[in-house]
Each structure stands twice: as C-alpha cells, then as structure tokens.
Amino acid sequence: MSSTIDFMEVTMSEGLKKSPSNGFENSLTPEEQQEKINEVRRLVGPLPEKLSIYCSDASISRHLRARNWSVKKATKMLKETLKWRAQYKPEEIRWEEVAREAETGKIYRTNYVDRHGRTVLVMRPSCQNSKSTKGQIRYLVYCMENAxxxxxxxxxQMVWLIDFHGFNLSHISLKVTKETAHVLQDHYPERLGLAILYNPPKFFEPFWMAAKVFLEPKTYNKVKFVYSNEVNTMKIMEDLFDMNHLESAFGGKDNSGFDISKYAERMKEDDKRMPSLWTGGSHPSVAPQPALTSTASFDASKDSHSDASENDETDSSQLHGINTEIASPEHNTPAIDSGIKGLENVHLEEVTTQEDQAHG
Incomplete structure (x- = not known):
C-alpha cells in the first residue's frame, strides 16, 4: 500500500466548497485573534525548547483556524500534537532512515515552486515499493517536515501534485488512509494549500465517496481535478505554474524526470539544516531555500528497517489511532519527559477558558 496514495486520498473531493470557518474568522479583528493565540499559549503552559519553538504565533493560529477559532478545541489539538512530536520526534528523521521508501519517487519535493511561491510535493501512487505501513507513514512525515x-x-502552505499514471485498485487501502488522515489533519493543520489530482481514473470516485468520511471539509475541499485532454482544466496548471519548469508528466516542458541520486543529495543537505531550527533558531516557516543542484550518488545500502513488513517489529503503542514507532524512553531528556507528563495530565474538558466564561 502506498503512502503516496494515502497522502492523496486525504485531500480529494468532488469540488471546492467554502470553509465553514471562513465567516467566523473574518469576523475576528487582529486583536481578537491575538487574544485567542495568547490564551492557547497560556493554557499549554511552559514547554521544553523544541516544543516551545513549535508553538509560534503562526503555529497556534493554524490550530485555531483548524478548529474554527475555538480556544478549547485548538488547545486540545495542539497538546495532542506536542505529545506526538515529543514521542515520534519527526524533526529527527533523516534521509538514511527513509531512503529505501523514496527510491521510486513516490513522494518528493520538486526543485520549483508555484506562482505563489509555495513548496510543491509530487506524489505517484503507482510507484509504491514498500509493504510497511510504519515505513510509509514515517516517510510521509519526513516529506512533510522537509517541505x-x-x-x-x-x-x-504547500501544493500537492498527484500523478495518477499507472494507478489501479491495488493502490487503495482505507486502513492506511485513515491513519494518514490522522497524521495530516491532527498534526499538520492548515499546511495544505491545494491538491491537484492529475488524470484521476473514473473508478476512483466511488472509493473517494467512502474514504472522505474520515476527513474534515476544510481538508477535502482543497482540491482541483485536472485532465490532460481538457483545455479548461489544464489552464489551472498554466495559471499556477511556470510551464517551462513544470514537469512534462504534468503537461510542462521539463523532461528531466526524477533522479534519485540528485534528490538524495538535496535531502542530505536539508538534513544538515534541520537541527538549527529546533535549537532556538528561526522557525521552519522562515527557513531559507537551499541550493537545488547536486550530482553526488545515492547509497542504497544505508537503508533502515522501513522496508520491513508492517508485521515486523510492530509497536503496540498508539497515538490517537496511529500506529507509530515511539522513541525509546532513554532518548528523551528530563525536560521532554516533564513536558510529556504535563501534557498527559491536563484534562482539557475541565479547563475553563474565556470562551466558556463568555457563554456562561
């Protein structure tokens, strides 16, 4: 089962609809929004360094938007994400651990952006090369952090380009879709700007009708269907991308294709920059763009356990419905341990917020 197809499945819809939160968000003044951000930060309380860096105003704002600006719901969502990040340690995943999952180019970050300057991830579900659910989810998380x-x-926010070339029914799994939806919706809120489904087959529509019940409207409404033989939908690509840089697989003029050797070097360089973002440096949202040219070779022998069967070394722990590889306790610092315990001990349903007081 492909994490690429799961990545795509959690964003598909039959059309675009207005988010139900837009009206309420637009009614809030900047000062009122900042008050809600400050209240969420107060409810979360003191945190270890990495988690504190994650809780920027922009990050808290995304959680609030994802929960219709409800302080109580956004705080609960943020605390769950902080606990997940403290245990799963997504910022510590490195290329060597996920390299085997990436070999076929089933998910990769392009060396171009859209006309709005948004990072672009390409996904090709037919390029699946692993049977490990844990390995696929871990590579998915790596790709999100890198983007x-x-x-x-x-x-x-980012753009996803999903290429359906070679797609068939064997690439569909509701189980992994549900787990992927949890990761993307619960731990990466408001990170998707647009998902483009390129030449999706007709038989996929009935499956999508069943799969989208796992998703929130704000997630599955961010989608556009594009067909190479329909001029009106191809105009979407022309409006969003410089066709000279867009790959030929999506109707562009770039015929270079995916090169795992060059891509591996790009990712290794990115891995070197990652630690500085979590040691008091700048937040990921303001990280500079790296150089995108490289010619060094890819060493497939440095692969991890990610290609193992999902039945091998299965972790019994579950975080909000997601089977994950939880970091060993000895890898947690006392500060992280304290932070996790603090998050676990908070009963959000008992927290009285300014919202509750206002409605009381």
Missing amino acids: ILNFSPDQE
Whole structure:
C-alpha cells in the first residue's frame, strides 16, 4: 500500500466548497485573534525548547483556524500534537532512515515552486515499493517536515501534485488512509494549500465517496481535478505554474524526470539544516531555500528497517489511532519527559477558558 496514495486520498473531493470557518474568522479583528493565540499559549503552559519553538504565533493560529477559532478545541489539538512530536520526534528523521521508501519517487519535493511561491510535493501512487505501513507513514512525515523546512518566509502552505499514471485498485487501502488522515489533519493543520489530482481514473470516485468520511471539509475541499485532454482544466496548471519548469508528466516542458541520486543529495543537505531550527533558531516557516543542484550518488545500502513488513517489529503503542514507532524512553531528556507528563495530565474538558466564561 502506498503512502503516496494515502497522502492523496486525504485531500480529494468532488469540488471546492467554502470553509465553514471562513465567516467566523473574518469576523475576528487582529486583536481578537491575538487574544485567542495568547490564551492557547497560556493554557499549554511552559514547554521544553523544541516544543516551545513549535508553538509560534503562526503555529497556534493554524490550530485555531483548524478548529474554527475555538480556544478549547485548538488547545486540545495542539497538546495532542506536542505529545506526538515529543514521542515520534519527526524533526529527527533523516534521509538514511527513509531512503529505501523514496527510491521510486513516490513522494518528493520538486526543485520549483508555484506562482505563489509555495513548496510543491509530487506524489505517484503507482510507484509504491514498500509493504510497511510504519515505513510509509514515517516517510510521509519526513516529506512533510522537509517541505515545511523549505517554505519561503511569506508562505506556510504547500501544493500537492498527484500523478495518477499507472494507478489501479491495488493502490487503495482505507486502513492506511485513515491513519494518514490522522497524521495530516491532527498534526499538520492548515499546511495544505491545494491538491491537484492529475488524470484521476473514473473508478476512483466511488472509493473517494467512502474514504472522505474520515476527513474534515476544510481538508477535502482543497482540491482541483485536472485532465490532460481538457483545455479548461489544464489552464489551472498554466495559471499556477511556470510551464517551462513544470514537469512534462504534468503537461510542462521539463523532461528531466526524477533522479534519485540528485534528490538524495538535496535531502542530505536539508538534513544538515534541520537541527538549527529546533535549537532556538528561526522557525521552519522562515527557513531559507537551499541550493537545488547536486550530482553526488545515492547509497542504497544505508537503508533502515522501513522496508520491513508492517508485521515486523510492530509497536503496540498508539497515538490517537496511529500506529507509530515511539522513541525509546532513554532518548528523551528530563525536560521532554516533564513536558510529556504535563501534557498527559491536563484534562482539557475541565479547563475553563474565556470562551466558556463568555457563554456562561
């Protein structure tokens, strides 16, 4: 089962609809929004360094938008994400651990952005090369963290280009879709700006009708269907991308294709920049773009356990419905341990917020 197809499945819809939160968000003044951000930060309380860096105003704002600006719901969501990040340690995943999952180019970050300057991830479900659910989810998380690392200072969302070439029914799994939806919706809120489904087959529509019940409207409404033989939908590509840089697989003029050797070097360089973002440096949303040219070779022998069967070394722990590889306790610092315990001990349903007082 492909994490690429799961990545795509959690964003598909039959059309675009207005988010139900837009009206309420637009009714809030900047001062009122800042008050809610400050209240969430107060409810979360003191945190270890990495988690504190994660809780920027922009990050808290994304959680609030994802929960219709409900302080109580956004705080609960943020605390769950902080606990997940403290245990799963997504910022510590490195290329050597996920390299085997990436070999076929089933998910990769392009060396171009859209006309709005947004990072672009390409996904090819037919290029699946692993049976490990844990390995696929871990590579998915690595790709998300890498995309965020490469955001331009004025952007906090990305574009997904999903190529359906060679797609068939064997690439569909509701189980992994549900787990993937949890990761993307619960731990990366408001990171998707647009998902483009390129030449999706007709038989996929009935499956999508069943799969989208796992998703929130704000997630599955961010989608556009594009067909290479329909001029009106191809105009979407022309409006969003410089066709000279867009890959030929999506109707562009770039015929270079995916090169795992060059891509591996790009990712290794990005890995070197990642630690500085979590040691008091700048937030990922304002990280500079790296150089995108490289010619060094890829060493497939440095692969991890990610290609193992999902039945091998299965971790019995579950975080909000997601089977994950939880970091060993000895890898947690006392500060992280304290932070996790603090998050676990908070009963959000008992927290009285200014919202509750206002409605009381």
